[in-house]
Amino acid sequence: MSATEKTLSPLRWLLAPVWAAQIFTGAKSFADNGVLGSEQLNRRGLHVWRVKLAYAMAERRRAKLAHRVAAEDRAAFAQNGFIEKRNFLPETLFRDLVAELDSVQAPAREMKQGDAITRRIALDPDTLKRMPACAAVLDLPEFQNLTRYVASFDIEPVVYIQTVFAQVDRSKTDPQTAVHADCFHPTMKAWLFVHDVEEDLGPFVYVPGSHKPTPRKLAWERRMSVAASSLDRLSARGSFRVAGEDLTRMGLPQPKKFAAPANTLVVGDTCGFHARGKSERPSTRVEIWAYSRRNPFIPWVGGDFWSLGPLRRRQAPLFWAALDRLEKFGLSRSPWRKAGTVTAASPPISRAP
Numbered sequence: 001m002s003a004t005e006k007t008l009s010p011l012r013w014l015l016a017p018v019w020a021a022q023i024f025t026g027a028k029s030f031a032d033n034g035v036l037g038s039e040q041l042n043r044r045g046l047h048v049w050r051v052k053l054a055y056a057m058a059e060r061r062r063a064k065l066a067h068r069v070a071a072e073d074r075a076a077f078a079q080n081g082f083i084e085k086r087n088f089l090p091e092t093l094f095r096d097l098v099a100e101l102d103s104v105q106a107p108a109r110e111m112k113q114g115d116a117i118t119r120r121i122a123l124d125p126d127t128l129k130r131m132p133a134c135a136a137v138l139d140l141p142e143f144q145n146l147t148r149y150v151a152s153f154d155i156e157p158v159v160y161i162q163t164v165f166a167q168v169d170r171s172k173t174d175p176q177t178a179v180h181a182d183c184f185h186p187t188m189k190a191w192l193f194v195h196d197v198e199e200d201l202g203p204f205v206y207v208p209g210s211h212k213p214t215p216r217k218l219a220w221e222r223r224m225s226v227a228a229s230s231l232d233r234l235s236a237r238g239s240f241r242v243a244g245e246d247l248t249r250m251g252l253p254q255p256k257k258f259a260a261p262a263n264t265l266v267v268g269d270t271c272g273f274h275a276r277g278k279s280e281r282p283s284t285r286v287e288i289w290a291y292s293r294r295n296p297f298i299p300w301v302g303g304d305f306w307s308l309g310p311l312r313r314r315q316a317p318l319f320w321a322a323l324d325r326l327e328k329f330g331l332s333r334s335p336w337r338k339a340g341t342v343t344a345a346s347p348p349i350s351r352a353p
Helices: 003-024 039-043 046-068 071-080 091-103 125-129 132-139 141-151 215-226 244-249 315-328
Strands: 082-085 106-113 116-122 158-166 188-193 204-206 264-269 274-276 283-292 337-342
Touching (some): 039 215, 046 215, 071 082, 071 141, 082 141, 091 132, 125 132, 132 141, 141 188, 141 264, 141 283, 158 315, 204 264, 215 244
Antiparallel strands (some): 082 264, 106 116, 106 337, 116 158, 188 264, 188 283, 204 274
């Protein structure tokens, strides 16, 4: 019996129906679910079964969206797990976008992890009214088609202006620099870099081909799920960290660094192994950042509740408001703290980690 099972044993029979129902959702935490975290069930293949089923369903959904994406992009994604598009925006639109990011002030939130601060400005309807270039980027058919294809769902991605401030102090290393998978099932994140990204200043990194559930990767997934209760906190919560020797055993290459010029779009499946590259000195990276994650066991591609008129592009501020409300009632503490009205690259708010 695992540590998770022992700790939660008195509550087992009360929570078991809830835990069992979460098998068919995107729930990923081994630490918070006595069924998903069961050493015995994972020895028998529960976690691996979820990984294989989620991948198969994502492939079926992507097949329905394939006509929206160029053949060479589909081939690149199938092989690598990401699509890289340099000179993505027309020159005039890119120039207008950079000017907006440099000048327009908007409400922001910040989260500190280790020695890094991540700032996000939600591109909601109110902000987009003052940022027509940003709105034009989000409405580009190619941007929408690429992000939806990789996500495997025909739904609106959540999009922010994101700024990463590296080495803001002498705290512990940013945990996002450890190579990891976000979750057990296909999911999408995208980065449109608005400045040149240098190799030693925190580039995005990705292990090509690591999104595929090969026999070697599935064997590793099984070992990790069985040992989940004894792993580090983030791995135990379903975001497995991976070492270089593990990549070698899985027959995977070492991570690719996206030292890319400005106006490069990268769209990746972050169930593949990736990380925020380590910065050799204090640095600031500004990007348009998109995210999409849905219950991986939904068979259909559409049905996006958040695309309805009054809710469209309001998911981020509503999410933050919900976190604030939970904190107000003492139920949790939001990691996303208000950072005032700022531009993308304004200096971050200094606070203790």
